[in-house]
Structures are given as structure tokens and as C-alpha cells.
Amino acid sequence: MRATYLYGAGDVRVIDVPDPVIQQPTDAVLRVIRSCVCGSDLHPYHGAPVPPGGKPMGHEFIGVVEEIGSEVATVKRGDVVITPFAWSDGTCDFCREGLQTSCRHGGFWGSNGIGGGQAEAVRVPLADGTLVKVPVGEDSELLPSLLTLSDVYGTGYHAAVKGGVSERTAVTVIGDGAVGLLAVLSAKQLGASRIVLMGRHKERTELGVEFGATDVVAERGDEGVAKVRELTGGDGTHVVIDAVGFREAYDQALGIVRPGGVISRVGVPQYADAPASFAGFFVPNITLTGGAAPARAYIERLLPDVLAGKVAPGKVFDQTVTLEDIPAGYRAMHERTALKVLVRP
Amino acid sequence: MRATYLYGAGDVRVIDVPDPVIQQPTDAVLRVIRSCVCGSDLHPYHGAPVPPGGKPMGHEFIGVVEEIGSEVATVKRGDVVITPFAWSDGTCDFCREGLQTSCRHGGFWGSNGIGGGQAEAVRVPLADGTLVKVPVGEDSELLPSLLTLSDVYGTGYHAAVKGGVSERTAVTVIGDGAVGLLAVLSAKQLGASRIVLMGRHKERTELGVEFGATDVVAERGDEGVAKVRELTGGDGTHVVIDAVGFREAYDQALGIVRPGGVISRVGVPQYADAPASFAGFFVPNITLTGGAAPARAYIERLLPDVLAGKVAPGKVFDQTVTLEDIPAGYRAMHERTALKVLVRP
Numbered sequence: 001m002r003a004t005y006l007y008g009a010g011d012v013r014v015i016d017v018p019d020p021v022i023q024q025p026t027d028a029v030l031r032v033i034r035s036c037v038c039g040s041d042l043h044p045y046h047g048a049p050v051p052p053g054g055k056p057m058g059h060e061f062i063g064v065v066e067e068i069g070s071e072v073a074t075v076k077r078g079d080v081v082i083t084p085f086a087w088s089d090g091t092c093d094f095c096r097e098g099l100q101t102s103c104r105h106g107g108f109w110g111s112n113g114i115g116g117g118q119a120e121a122v123r124v125p126l127a128d129g130t131l132v133k134v135p136v137g138e139d140s141e142l143l144p145s146l147l148t149l150s151d152v153y154g155t156g157y158h159a160a161v162k163g164g165v166s167e168r169t170a171v172t173v174i175g176d177g178a179v180g181l182l183a184v185l186s187a188k189q190l191g192a193s194r195i196v197l198m199g200r201h202k203e204r205t206e207l208g209v210e211f212g213a214t215d216v217v218a219e220r221g222d223e224g225v226a227k228v229r230e231l232t233g234g235d236g237t238h239v240v241i242d243a244v245g246f247r248e249a250y251d252q253a254l255g256i257v258r259p260g261g262v263i264s265r266v267g268v269p270q271y272a273d274a275p276a277s278f279a280g281f282f283v284p285n286i287t288l289t290g291g292a293a294p295a296r297a298y299i300e301r302l303l304p305d306v307l308a309g310k311v312a313p314g315k316v317f318d319q320t321v322t323l324e325d326i327p328a329g330y331r332a333m334h335e336r337t338a339l340k341v342l343v344r345p
Numbered sequence: 346m347r348a349t350y351l352y353g354a355g356d357v358r359v360i361d362v363p364d365p366v367i368q369q370p371t372d373a374v375l376r377v378i379r380s381c382v383c384g385s386d387l388h389p390y391h392g393a394p395v396p397p398g399g400k401p402m403g404h405e406f407i408g409v410v411e412e413i414g415s416e417v418a419t420v421k422r423g424d425v426v427i428t429p430f431a432w433s434d435g436t437c438d439f440c441r442e443g444l445q446t447s448c449r450h451g452g453f454w455g456s457n458g459i460g461g462g463q464a465e466a467v468r469v470p471l472a473d474g475t476l477v478k479v480p481v482g483e484d485s486e487l488l489p490s491l492l493t494l495s496d497v498y499g500t501g502y503h504a505a506v507k508g509g510v511s512e513r514t515a516v517t518v519i520g521d522g523a524v525g526l527l528a529v530l531s532a533k534q535l536g537a538s539r540i541v542l543m544g545r546h547k548e549r550t551e552l553g554v555e556f557g558a559t560d561v562v563a564e565r566g567d568e569g570v571a572k573v574r575e576l577t578g579g580d581g582t583h584v585v586i587d588a589v590g591f592r593e594a595y596d597q598a599l600g601i602v603r604p605g606g607v608i609s610r611v612g613v614p615q616y617a618d619a620p621a622s623f624a625g626f627f628v629p630n631i632t633l634t635g636g637a638a639p640a641r642a643y644i645e646r647l648l649p650d651v652l653a654g655k656v657a658p659g660k661v662f663d664q665t666v667t668l669e670d671i672p673a674g675y676r677a678m679h680e681r682t683a684l685k686v687l688v689r690p
Contacts, residue, residue: 094604102604102629162632259439259447269627276619276633282610284447285636287507288621292628 003119004326005054009047012057012330014323020115020123025071028127030063030081034143035117036317037329037341038151039177040268045330056110058118058343059085060150064138065131066121074128080138081131083117083124084296085109085151090129098297103129117150118326118343132299135307144314144342145306148182152340153302153313154295155266156182156243160190161298162289163239163264167191170237172228172256173213176204178316178340179266180243181211185313187241188212189305196228196237198252204339207315221248225255232258239264242290247271257286265290317342348464349671350399354392357402357675359668365460365468370416373472375408375426378483379492380462381662382674382686384522385613390675401455403463403688404430405495409483410476417472425483426476428462428469429641430454430496435474443642448474462495463671463688477644480652489659489687490651493527497685498647498658499640500611501527501588505535506643507634508584508609512536515582517573517601518558521549523661523685524611525588526556530658532586533557534650541573541582543597549684552660566593570600577603584609587635592616602631610635662687 003017020029035058044050065079075081088095088103095103105126110116114125124130132149136142148154156179165171171187173180176199187195188211197213198220199205205216217227229236238261240253245267253263254275263286274288275281281288305311319338321329323345332338348362365374380403389395410424420426433440433448440448450471455461459470469475477494481487493499501524510516516532518525521544532540533556542558543565544550550561562572574581583606585598590612598608599620608631619633620626626633650656664683666674668690677683 097605099605099630162630260442260444265627269621269623272620272622273618274621275617276614276621277617278614282614282635283637285444285507285634285639287632287634289630289632289634290627291630294630 001120002323003115004057004323006044006050006057007054008050010045012045012327014326017115020121022067022069023123024125025069026126026128027069028065028072028075028124028131029067030083030122030124031066032061032063032117032119032122033080033138033345034147035061035343036147037326037333037343039179039333041330042333043268045334056116056119058116059109060147060152061117061122062143062147062150063122068127072127075131075133079133080136081133082146082149082299083131084154084299086294086296087114087125087130088296089126095129098294100294100296101292118323120323120345130296134303142306142314144317145312147342148313148316149295149299149302149306151293151295152178152316153182154298155179155293157186157298157302158293159183159241159243159264159266159290160186162291163241163262165190165192165239167193169239170194170196170232171239171241172196172198172237173241173243174198174249174252175243175267176201176208177243180241181208181316182313183241183243183266184208184213185211185311189311194237196231198224198228201336221252222255224252228256237261241266243267245270250274254280254286259284262287262289266293316340320344346465347668348460349402349668351389351395351402352399353395355390357390357672359671362460365466367412367414368468369470370414371471371473372414373410373417373420373469373476374412375428375467375469376411377406377408377462377464377467378425378690379488380406380688381492382463382671382678382688383496384524384678386675387678388613390679401461401464403461404454405492405497406462406467407488407492407495408467411466413472419473420476420478424478425481426478427491427494427644428476429499429644431639431641432459432470432475433641434471440474443639445639445641446637463668465668465690475641479648487651489662490657492687493658493661494640494644494647494651496638496640497523497661498527499643500524500638502531502643502647503638504528504586504588504609504611504635505531507636508586508607510535510537510584512538514584515539515541515577516584516586517541517543517582518586518588519543519594519597520588520612521546521553522588525586526553526661527658528586528588528611529553529558530556530656534656539582541576543569543573546681566597567600569597573601582606586611588612590615595619599625599631604629607632607634611638661685665689
């Protein structure tokens with residue numbers, strides 16, 4: 001079959017690899033019907049280290065079950081399933097707590113002998129814990145929105161949940177990428193009274209407004225901080241979601257967060273140490289939280305509104321490529337000519 | 346009157362200053378009947394900068410109301426009152442949220458023209474918002490325990506509350522100082538199933554066990570981390586309370602905290618940046634929280650058990666000095682021959 005591998009900065013290729021087969025009785029093999037390129041795929045694309053033999057890419061995908069191992073009970077051949085970006089047993093204490101990204105027997109796509117989702121097919125370990133069957137056909141118009149539940153929507157929702165968003169909180173979302181926009185949608189769903197979106201790509205922030213942003217701030221850095229403070233009577237907001245991951249975004253968050261408030265990070269941090277000093281962090285009782293989103297934990301909660309068409313998180317996809325054209329998809333994400341790229345077989 | 350001032354490293358003196366008088370209609374003047382030396386008083390004592398004219402010391406005290414301004418309604422002459430370590434109006438949004446340390450009109454003792462509590466008397470701004478009357482006489486045996494409500498017990502309780510301690514959590518407390526020991530007591534009150542106390546002063550950890558610690562770990566650093574992991578099946582604990590404030594304690598906390606867990610800091614951080622990296626912090630969804638404790642927020646909640654004698658947080662006081670002898674009290678805290686020093690008139 002064909003599968004996407006990354007060999008180094010900018011070097012992404014679709015290559016021939018052996019077809020995946022059932023190896024464990026708990027495995028399933030999926031034929032991938034939709035996948036996509038994640039903002040975090042750009043980190044190795046921009047030069048973050050990859051293993052010598054290349055890295056299988058793709059961790060957000062929807063597939064049709066082709067084969068199951070003898071112990072798989074919850075999905076069967078022909079089912080359309082969402083695969084969250086980590087695979088997990090669904091039974092350990094972490095999974096039961098809703099932290100499937102720390103599953104005692106789980107792992108991540110594209111490592112330890114497991115392929116990635118930007119491919120024709122994938123072997124899914126621990127299929128019962130990992131996969132969520134959805135009641136749609138493989139030609140459903142809902143596929144893009146359902147696909148967001150594998151990572152990007154769950155990540156935005158995680159940011160809002162960990163930030164403690166509620167009817168009583170104002171929220172700032174830093175970053176108008178797909179995660180930031182879906183953090184806006186999530187904050188809206190959790191009842192946030194005010195949602196400030198910081199971003200400067202007009203077509204993206206317009207989608208943010210459609211998702212629920214009440215204010216858009218194009219300024220960055222100190223200017224951006226001043227603008228948000230001006231909008232909020234000098235106080236900043238209770239919750240600041242960092243959907244970027246660069247140190248500048250963290251500094252911006254620290255400048256915006258209200259005393260007693262929360263910085264919730266879901267942008268993969270590209271720095272090791274975060275300012276957490278006496279005057280700026282400790283005295284005002286700031287909390288730093290967030291992390292790798294256990295997307296699996298949120299699928300059942302978010303699915304009904306997607307199936308009912310009440311929300312359309314799939315609007316974050318503004319380009320589609322075929323699997324063979326995926327290098328062009330990476331380029332479009334890298335050059336920011338695409339917000340998020342959907343991949344079809 | 347006599348009052349304690351710090352002029353530089355190790356240079357603490359009791360000097361003559363003008364008697365405090367009512368300046369605002371919302372003021373009260375207290376005669377101090379008990380105060381104490383805080384671990385955080387040792388930071389300037391060890392050389393942290395002080396203002397040129399010296400710094401009035403003491404932020405934990407109990408007093409008798411001597412005079413009130415014309416607008417003070419909730420306390421009257423002769424009342425015995427607890428003063429939390431920040432003064433606050435009790436009416437602003439932050440106070441109503443229980444974050445009196447960020448009160449819009451409040452402040453801290455020993456700065457901006459307000460004296461400290463290691464003195465014969467103190468002017469208390471915003472008396473209605475700040476003071477809590479207690480139904481005891483000025484010779485009550487409960488005074489030491491009541492005094493802990495002004496800071497050290499509230500600080501330990503804040504650590505446990507912000508850490509999310511409950512019946513479902515195991516807790517590690519780093520530091521066997523008075524705050525650490527009262528964090529143990531607080532974790533116990535909040536129902537923690539297991540409380541590991543890290544400290545190596547036997548007489549202190551014994552008090553910790555009396556307060557509710559289920560395990561004591563004397564080792565520090567990597568050895569201490571390994572020991573706590575060994576005690577907890579390799580996982581560490583859901584909550585780690587840092588009651589120290591040095592970077593070593595933070596590193597220890599990060600080594601001990603379970604995925605999805607919380608590091609709650611109440612030791613005043615003596616470092617500016619905290620490791621909060623991808624692998625060690627973001628992927629396992631660690632939360633960093635805590636901060637300057639709004640002791641005022643917890644007094645009503647903690648008072649009944651103190652008055653009923655169900656808890657005796659005052660046991661952290663193991664030495665008593667008179668106000669005139671307070672330099673000896675600082676020395677004893679500095680040399681660790683005292684756990685916490687009570688000051689009498």
C-alpha cells in the first residue's frame with residue numbers, strides 16, 4: 001500500500017510499504033477514508049528530528065474496518081470508525097479517568113511499529129478501546145466534521161475544559177489555526193460569556209467569529225496584551241488558551257490572564273521552561289495547565305451535535321488533496337495558504 | 346510603640362515608632378496579642394532586598410481592637426480578631442471569588458505606610474473586610490491555633506484546595522516546615538487517602554504523622570523521587586504540594602507527580618522559570634498551580650474545628666519569644682532550631 005513518510009525538513013514522500021495485517025487478537029485493520037495534516041506535523045516538517053528510517057505520518061483519520069482480530073468485540077467489518085490520535089486500551093485507570101493519552105498499554109501513531117493515518121490502511125492496536133463507530137456511510141458529508149473528533153476538535157475542547165471555561169468566564173484564544181478556532185467553538189459550547197480570538201488572518205478569524213468569538217484582536221505581543229486588557233476593563237480574561245506553542249504565545253498569555261486565572265496550553269510547546277515567577281505568576285495565583293489532549297475522552301460528548309449538524313467543526317478544512325498529492329498539502333500548510341488540509345484516498 | 350524592622354541580611358531590630366492611629370473611617374487599630382515569624386520572613390533576613398528605611402515585619406497576628414473608624418461595622422473595641430496576611434475590602438469581585446490577595450483595594454502588611462504585625466499595635470485598613478472576630482478571650486489557650494489562620498494554616502489549606510485534594514487523591518507534601526505540616530493536616534481534612542510527607546527533621550515529620558501523613562520520606566532529589574515512586578507502585582501521586590519554594594523542590598515535584606496530576610506551590614518560588622516542557626509536562630498533562638494564599642477566604646471554613654479543638658494547628662509553634670527578643674526568634678528559625686516561633690507582647 002501507499003503511505004506518507006517524513007525523512008527530514010521539508011522531505012515528505014508517499015512510498016510503498018507492506019499492507020498492514022492483524023498481529024494481535026485485539027487489532028483491527030482499517031482502510032483510511034479521510035485523514036488530514038495537523039499543525040503538529042509541521043514541527044518535524046520544519047526540522048524537528050525524525051528517526052533514521054523516516055517517520056510514518058498522520059494521526060487523525062477515519063476509516064472503514066476491513067479486518068478484526070479474534071478478541072475485538074465493539075467494531076466489525078464495514079463499520080465507519082473515528083480513530084483518536086492516541087490508541088488506548090479503554091480499561092486502565094488512566095483511560096477510566098479520561099486520560100487516554102497516558103494509557104498504560106497505549107501509544108501514538110507512527111511509532112513503535114504502528115503506521116500513520118496518512119496512508120491507505122492502518123493497523124489499529126487495542127481496537128475496542130481506541131475506535132468509535134459512527135452511524136454514517138463512507139460517503140457522508142459529515143466526514144470532515146467527524147474527522148475533527150480524532151484530534152483537532154478534541155484538542156480545542158480539552159483546552160477549554162482544562163481551562164475551566166464556563167458561563168462565568170471570559171476567554172482569550174491565542175492563535176487562529178484550526179485548534180484555536182475549535183477552542184473558540186468549544187468555549188462557546190461551554191458557555192463562555194466573552195471569547196477574544198487573537199489572530200491576524202482575516203478569513204480564519206471570520207470563521208472564529210462564526211464559531212463564537214465575540215472580539216478579534218489582530219495585534220500581537222505587548223500591543224496585543226494591551227488591546228485585550230483594554231477590551232476587558234484592564235483585567236484580562238479568566239482563561240487564556242494557547243493554541244500556538246511558541247514562547248511568544250505563552251508570554252502573551254501571561255500578560256492577558258486575570259489574577260486567579262488559567263493558562264491552558266494545547267499548542268505543542270516549542271520551549272522547555274515557562275516563566276512562573278513570584279510577582280507575575282505566584283502572587284496572582286495563575287494556573288498553567290493543558291497538554292496532549294485525550295481526544296478519545298471527548299468523542300461521545302461531542303459527537304451528537306456533530307451528527308445533528310448543530311456544529312460544523314469540519315469548516316476548518318479549506319483544502320483537499322489526494323494521498324498521492326500530500327506533499328502539496330504539507331506545503332500549503334507550511335506556506336499558510338491552507339488553514340487545514342483534508343486528505344482523500 | 347515598639348515594632349520590628351528589618352534593615353538587611355540578618356539585621357532585625359525592635360525599634361521605637363509612632364503609635365498607629367485611625368487615618369481612614371474604615372480603619373481599626375489593634376493591640377497585637379500574638380504574632381509570629383514566617384518562613385517567608387527569612388527571605389529578606391537571608392538577603393532579599395528591603396527598602397532603604399527598613400521594612401516593618403510581621404504579617405500573621407491576632408489582636409484586640411482598640412479603636413475603630415466611623416464606618417467600621419463588624420468589629421468593636423475589645424473584640425479579639427484574626428488578621429489575615431493581606432488586607433482586603435471584602436466586597437470587590439476578587440474578594441467575592443475568594444481571592445482576597447488580589448483585592449482591588451487591598452494590600453500587604455509592612456508596605457505602603459502600613460505597619461507589620463511584629464509590633465505592639467497595628468493600623469488595619471478596611472477593617473470590615475479584613476478582620477474576623479473570634480469568640481475567645483485574650484488569654485485563650487486557643488490563640489496559637491487561631492493565629493495559624495492568619496497565614497500558615499490557610500496557606501497549607503490553599504495548597505491542598507488548589508491541588509484538588511479529595512478522597513480520590515494521593516498527595517505528596519514536599520517540606521516539613523510549618524506550611525508543609527499544615528498542608529498535611531489540610532490534605533487529611535479534605536479526605537486524601539494517602540499523604541506522603543518529604544522531610545528529614547524527625548520531630549517535625551512526627552508532627553506530620555500526627556497531622557495525617559501516612560508515609561515519611563527523608564530522601565531528597567532523585568533518591569526522594571525514586572522512593573515516592575516505589576511507595577506508589579511507580580506512579581507518583583495525583584497532587585504534589587511544594588511547601589519549600591526552591592527550584593530543587595519543583596524538580597522533585599515534577600519527578601513525583603502522576604500523569605494528569607497537579608503541582609501546587611505555596612512555598613514562595615525563589616526562581617523565575619519553571620520547567621514545563623513537551624515530554625515532561627505537556628504530554629502527561631501536568632498542571633502547575635498554587636500561589637499566595639488568600640488566607641481570609643478560608644478562615645470561616647477552618648475556624649469551627651479549631652474552636653472545637655478537633656484540630657490543633659498551633660502545634661507548629663515550638664518556641665515562644667517576647668517582642669523584645671524577636672531577633673533571637675529569627676535566629677532560631679534561620680538555624681532551624683525552631684520550627685515556628687510565636688511572639689508574645
